[in-house]
Amino acid sequence: MSSVPFNFQGSMAPVRTVIVVSPDAAVRSRLRLLLAGMRWSVAEAAGGAEAMGHLDERPHEALLVDTWLPDLEVSEFSKWVGVHFPSMDLIHIDGAPSSTTPRSPRRNELLHVLRQMEESSVGDGAVWRSAPLVVPRLVPSILPPAPRIVVSELRELNRVEPISKTPIMHLPGIVGSSVAMRELASMVSMVAPRSATVLIEGETGTGKELVALAVHRLSDRSSKPLVVLNCAAIPESLLEAELFGHTRGAFTGAVQSRVGRIEAANGGTLFLDEIGEMPLALQAKMLRFLECGELQRIGDNEISRVDVRVVAATHQPLEQHAAEGKFRLDLYHRLAVFPVEVPPLRERMEDLPMLVEHILSQLGLRSQAKRMGEGTLEILCAHTWPGNVRELGHVLERASILSGQSAVIQPPDIRIRSRSRAS
Numbered sequence: 330m331s332s333v334p335f336n337f338q339g340s341m342a343p344v345r346t347v348i349v350v351s352p353d354a355a356v357r358s359r360l361r362l363l364l365a366g367m368r369w370s371v372a373e374a375a376g377g378a379e380a381m382g383h384l385d386e387r388p389h390e391a392l393l394v395d396t397w398l399p400d401l402e403v404s405e406f407s408k409w410v411g412v413h414f415p416s417m418d419l420i421h422i423d424g425a426p427s428s429t430t431p432r433s434p435r436r437n438e439l440l441h442v443l444r445q446m447e448e449s450s451v452g453d454g455a456v457w458r459s460a461p462l463v464v465p466r467l468v469p470s471i472l473p474p475a476p477r478i479v480v481s482e483l484r485e486l487n488r489v490e491p492i493s494k495t496p497i498m499h500l501p502g503i504v505g506s507s508v509a510m511r512e513l514a515s516m517v518s519m520v521a522p523r524s525a526t527v528l529i530e531g532e533t534g535t536g537k538e539l540v541a542l543a544v545h546r547l548s549d550r551s552s553k554p555l556v557v558l559n560c561a562a563i564p565e566s567l568l569e570a571e572l573f574g575h576t577r578g579a580f581t582g583a584v585q586s587r588v589g590r591i592e593a594a595n596g597g598t599l600f601l602d603e604i605g606e607m608p609l610a611l612q613a614k615m616l617r618f619l620e621c622g623e624l625q626r627i628g629d630n631e632i633s634r635v636d637v638r639v640v641a642a643t644h645q646p647l648e649q650h651a652a653e654g655k656f657r658l659d660l661y662h663r664l665a666v667f668p669v670e671v672p673p674l675r676e677r678m679e680d681l682p683m684l685v686e687h688i689l690s691q692l693g694l695r696s697q698a699k700r701m702g703e704g705t706l707e708i709l710c711a712h713t714w715p716g717n718v719r720e721l722g723h724v725l726e727r728a729s730i731l732s733g734q735s736a737v738i739q740p741p742d743i744r745i746r747s748r749s750r751a752s
């Protein structure tokens with residue numbers, strides 16, 4: 330097959346789009362180069378969830394998927410692709426056929442690129458296929474030529490918490506395969522298709538917002554709006570109008586009538602972040618809405634009905650606050666129809682390597698892609714992460730800046746504020 334050179338001047342824009350899904354940046358970048366030379370426009374994803382994000386943004390013609398993904402079972406992911414994008418070609422990166430997808434004329438072109446890559450790698454003695462970086466013992470004989478994470482460190486981590494054989498449930502955008510995260514994923518997958526109210530509890534930075542997003546995206550409301558309201562970010566005096574809307578002249582400054590967030594979410598999901606910050610008086614009105622689905626704008630005599638699923642999140646001990654009278658107990662019970670707890674990072678440190686991979690690949694979209702040098706994961710593992718995944722993201726972003734032009738983050742680049750260091 331002849332390859333059509335890619336014209337960088339733009340007269341021959343890339344017309345075919347493919348997502349390369351592999352946890353191995355070297356595999357991704359080699360495929361990107363080869364495919365770009367054949368006029369494929371290539372998007373990269375380090376895992377299944379990231380690939381799903383790309384697919385959500387716009388359709389692609391094909392997916393090249395590695396033999397192992399950090400966040401999803403390849404079979405689960407392939408099944409998901411088959412259901413949601415039945416006309417898209419999915420090819421496993423080792424060239425194995427996929428029974429779930431059709432054979433397009435361009436499939437041969439992609440297989441040709443894979444063969445080219447294999448041949449060029451064999452020439453220099455390297456094995457190109459991506460090895461499962463985080464679970465090296467599953468495929469001990471295949472290691473990538475330049476692993477970004479030192480395998481011995483990963484073995485240590487794997488010893489702490491063996492990877493469960495339970496299939497990984499899919500939570501879009503959420504990385505993790507620890508037992509706790511699998512349990513969370515299974516709970517979310519079960520409740521998402523229902524209309525039950527969900528209360529997401531967990532420390533700051535654990536990913537509660539991502540879980541709320543997953544509940545919406547995995548529900549049959551996903552094509553309808555997801556409206557987010559952070560109860561802590563809006564002054565108490567404005568919160569009621571923001572939620573319920575108002576008529577013109579309902580209060581000083583209400584120069585025109587306005588739809589509230591609840592109404593804006595009709596048919597979809599309303600995510601109330603930091604629900605613990607909602608004033609008590611408004612909690613009573615919220616409870617009434619949750620009980621009967623009826624809505625009355627401020628200043629309006631009319632009552633309307635809306636179909637809104639409510640998902641709330643809090644980092645506060647809401648049950649305790651309810652017992653102390655700081656939060657309405659009846660509202661707590663109404664919200665906590667289905668409570669889910671997002672575990673703190675320190676209780677699922679086995680997720681840390683794949684979170685690091687994920688965050689570095691995200692940072693790599695904005696600037697130079699980096700990998701972790703020897704000894705760096707040990708430093709990260711010694712910390713207790715009070716700010717959880719958000720803190721990890723900040724530490725890695727700082728490390729990435731401090732590493733300058735180098736593609737490798739070294740131990741001195743990792744600066745964790747001593748105030749929050751593990752004792």
Ligand SMILES: Nc1ncnc2c1ncn2[C@@H]1O[C@H](COP(=O)(O)OP(=O)(O)OP(=O)(O)O)[C@@H](O)[C@H]1O
Nearest residue numbers: 503504505532533534535536537538539644718719
């Ligand atoms: N499991 C995860 N996989 C990938 N990214 C994650 C994960 N958990 C958290 N993050 C990232 O960490 C950051 C914080 O997550 P998020 O805002 O969802 O946390 P939160 O629990 O809602 O925090 P807060 O209580 O402070 O609002 C985000 O950038 C998010 O993308």
